[in-house]
Structures are given as structure tokens and as C-alpha cells.
Amino acid sequence: MKDVKYIYNSKTCQYERARVTWRDIVFTTAGVLFTATLLFIGIVFLHNRFVTSDYERELRTENNLLKEHKPVLLQNLQEIEATLVKLKTEEKDLYTKLFNTTPPSEKNTTASLSKEKVLLADAGDFQSILETLKGRSEALYHRTTDSHTTDQPISQEDIAMMLSLPSILPIDSLEADQLVSGFGKRVNPFHKGMYLHPGVDFVAPRDTEVRATAPGEVNSINRNELQAGYGNSIVIDHGHGMSTRYAHLETITVHPGQKITKGMVIGTVGSSGGSIAPHLHYEVIREGEHVDPALYFIEGITSQQHHQLLERSKQSNQSLD
Structure with a gap:
């Protein structure tokens, strides 16, 4: 009840x-x-x-692996970023030296991964970080290997041609202001009329050493005591249609047919021939045509010094010969 x-x-x-x-x-x-x-x-x-399920055990294992590999990922990322920055800087310097202009701005402005973003990423964000790192790695790989692919082969002939370029300064430790007259129309110091100045004039004290700007062979030597023309001069054949002339020398230390190495001393600065002051008159001849020597000064100097030499070469003034 x-x-x-x-x-x-x-x-x-x-x-x-x-x-x-x-x-x-x-x-x-x-x-x-x-x-x-x-x-x-x-x-x-x-x-x-x-109570732990199989799924939870998998997630915990994955989280532990993520924590373990985050520092490795960060280190790899920092190394890749540093290498890319260095390559971009070197690429800009080389572009400036070769083409005499500012490199074009890059359209790709993909932001880099920050240290904080990597360290704070959870499992959901980690895949996107890995994809970004993969993309940066591929960019680094292509940037460093494009010049060696079969699409852009470099033959031994190409290498020999590049090595024949007169790329160093003919006088050691030259300052930009020592280039006192450049290539092109200039005022003749004797008759004061305009004429084509086929090279550049570097002012320097007598007996300053003059060096070959590229390897080659002495083509001709001229010794002239008359106060006219090139005076004591040397012409070096670098092959591949390139040759250089060094004029108004005081002394000559090489002989015709002699093999020349880049940077080898071939004479000293003087004021022989049609010269009004001690200096080196330097010419670059390509395929029989005179070209501006300042365009080839790219080795052993900074991009700023290269620009300064180009600007000095463009100034319209009176030459020294």
C-alpha cells in the first residue's frame, strides 16, 4: 500500500x-x-x-611533435630568410653594375613568417606555416639554381667571354674624382674644339702602376717621343672582340705577344704624347668600336662607386689629351 x-x-x-x-x-x-x-x-x-580515447592519444602525440619541431622550423625559416635577403642584395648590386639603372621593384610582397607567429601557432595553423615555408624554400631553390638549369645553359665559350671582360680598374685604389674626363664629346685641350674622346682619363702621379683590366695578349706597343697622339701606349687583345688601350705612359714593362693576366702591371702613368698633365688615358674597344670604359668597372668596387664613376664619365668638360 x-x-x-x-x-x-x-x-x-x-x-x-x-x-x-x-x-x-x-x-x-x-x-x-x-x-x-x-x-x-x-x-x-x-x-x-x-579515460583517454585513441583519438585523444593521437592528438596529444601530434601536439608533442609540433612543440618539438617548432624550434627546428623557426631555425630553418630564419636561415632561408637570411639567405634570400643576401641574394636579393647581391642581385640588386649586380643589376645596378651591369645595367646602370635601379632594379625594378618586386611585385610579390608576400609577408615573411614572424617568430611569434611560428611559436604561437596551433595545430590548425601549423599546416599553413609549413606551406609558407615550403614556398619560401622553393623560391630560394629556384633563385639559386635557375642559372644552372638546362633552360639557361652556360657554355665554356660564354664563361671565357665573361672572363675576357675588362672589369677591374686600371689603377689600384682609384677614387671617383680621379676620373677627370669621360667618354664622348669633350673639349680638346689644344685647339679648344669639341671632339670625340674615345676613352676616359684618370689623373694620377707619375710612375703610378698601371694594370691590365683583363687577361689577354699584348697586341701592339707604341713608343713616341713626339708631343702628339697617344705617346707611349699599349694595346691588349682580350679575345672575343674585346681589346683595351693604355696611353700616355711613362714606362712600358711588357712586350708584344706577351701573355697578360688580369691585374698584371704593364707600365706606369706618365704624360707622353699629346698630354697636358700626367694621367692614364684608357680605352675599351669592342668589335672595333669604342665603348664607354666606365660601364665595365664592376669588379672590386661597390655599386655606389660604380655609379660615381658613371656620373663622372658623363660630365662634359675638357679632356687631358
């Missing part, structure tokens, strides 16, 4: 059967729900704390 609850009614002085009110229902329901909630939270906590 189901238990029936009775309560004492003080007004009637009798025990009466208890009635269930809405208030009792609400409180009872709330209590049951609260107890059930606490029980559920406890079960979930105990499950998460002491």
Missing part, C-alpha cells in the same frame, strides 16, 4: 491528508535537475581525467 502523508491542521485540530502544490513540484524538479547536473559534470570530469 502506498504511503500517504498527513499533516496536522491547527484550525480544525485534525490530521488531514497532505496535498501536492505547484510550489512543491517546482522545488522538487529543480532539486532533481541540479543533482543530475552535478552528477553529469562529475562523470564527464572523471572520464576526461582518467
Whole structure:
């Protein structure tokens, strides 16, 4: 028999059967729900704390691997970034020297990965970081290997041609202001008329050593005591249509047919021939045509010094011969 609850009614002085009110229902329901909630939270906590699923074990293993490889990834990224910056700098310097102009700005402005972004990345972001690193690595690979691919072969003939270019200065430790007259139309120091000055004039003290600007063979030597023309001069054939002339020398230390190495001393600065002051008149002849020697001064100097020499060579003034 189901238990029936009775309560004492003080007004009637009798025990009466208890009635269930809405208030009792609400409180009872709330209590049951609260107890059930606490029980559920406890079960979930105990499950998460002491029970590990296969999926959770995989995630924990992956997170541990990510933490372990983040420093390695960061180090690789920093090395690649440093190499790319160095290559870009060298590429700009070489472009400036070869083409006498500022390199074009790069359209690709992909931002680099920061150290903080790598270290704070979670598993979801790590794949994108790896993709970025892969892209930077491929860019570095292509930048450093494009010149060696079969699409752009460099033959031995090409290498020999590049080595024959007169790329160094004919006098050691030259300053840009020592180039006192450049290639092109200039004022003749004797008759004061305009004429084509086929080379550049470097002012220097007598007996300053003059060096060959590229390897080759002495083609001809001219010794002239007249106060006209090139005076004491040397012409060196570098092959591949390139030759250089060194004029108004004081002394000559080589002979016709002699093999010459780059940087070899071939004579000294003087003022022989049609010269008004001690200096070296230097010419570059390519395929029988005179070209501006300043364009070839790229070895052993900075891009700034190269620009200064080009600017000095462009100035219209009076030559020394």
C-alpha cells in the first residue's frame, strides 16, 4: 500500500491528508535537475581525467611533435630568410653594375613568417606555416639554381667571354674624382674644339702602376717621343672582340705577344704624347668600336662607386689629351 502523508491542521485540530502544490513540484524538479547536473559534470570530469580515447592519444602525440619541431622550423625559416635577403642584395648590386639603372621593384610582397607567429601557432595553423615555408624554400631553390638549369645553359665559350671582360680598374685604389674626363664629346685641350674622346682619363702621379683590366695578349706597343697622339701606349687583345688601350705612359714593362693576366702591371702613368698633365688615358674597344670604359668597372668596387664613376664619365668638360 502506498504511503500517504498527513499533516496536522491547527484550525480544525485534525490530521488531514497532505496535498501536492505547484510550489512543491517546482522545488522538487529543480532539486532533481541540479543533482543530475552535478552528477553529469562529475562523470564527464572523471572520464576526461582518467579515460583517454585513441583519438585523444593521437592528438596529444601530434601536439608533442609540433612543440618539438617548432624550434627546428623557426631555425630553418630564419636561415632561408637570411639567405634570400643576401641574394636579393647581391642581385640588386649586380643589376645596378651591369645595367646602370635601379632594379625594378618586386611585385610579390608576400609577408615573411614572424617568430611569434611560428611559436604561437596551433595545430590548425601549423599546416599553413609549413606551406609558407615550403614556398619560401622553393623560391630560394629556384633563385639559386635557375642559372644552372638546362633552360639557361652556360657554355665554356660564354664563361671565357665573361672572363675576357675588362672589369677591374686600371689603377689600384682609384677614387671617383680621379676620373677627370669621360667618354664622348669633350673639349680638346689644344685647339679648344669639341671632339670625340674615345676613352676616359684618370689623373694620377707619375710612375703610378698601371694594370691590365683583363687577361689577354699584348697586341701592339707604341713608343713616341713626339708631343702628339697617344705617346707611349699599349694595346691588349682580350679575345672575343674585346681589346683595351693604355696611353700616355711613362714606362712600358711588357712586350708584344706577351701573355697578360688580369691585374698584371704593364707600365706606369706618365704624360707622353699629346698630354697636358700626367694621367692614364684608357680605352675599351669592342668589335672595333669604342665603348664607354666606365660601364665595365664592376669588379672590386661597390655599386655606389660604380655609379660615381658613371656620373663622372658623363660630365662634359675638357679632356687631358
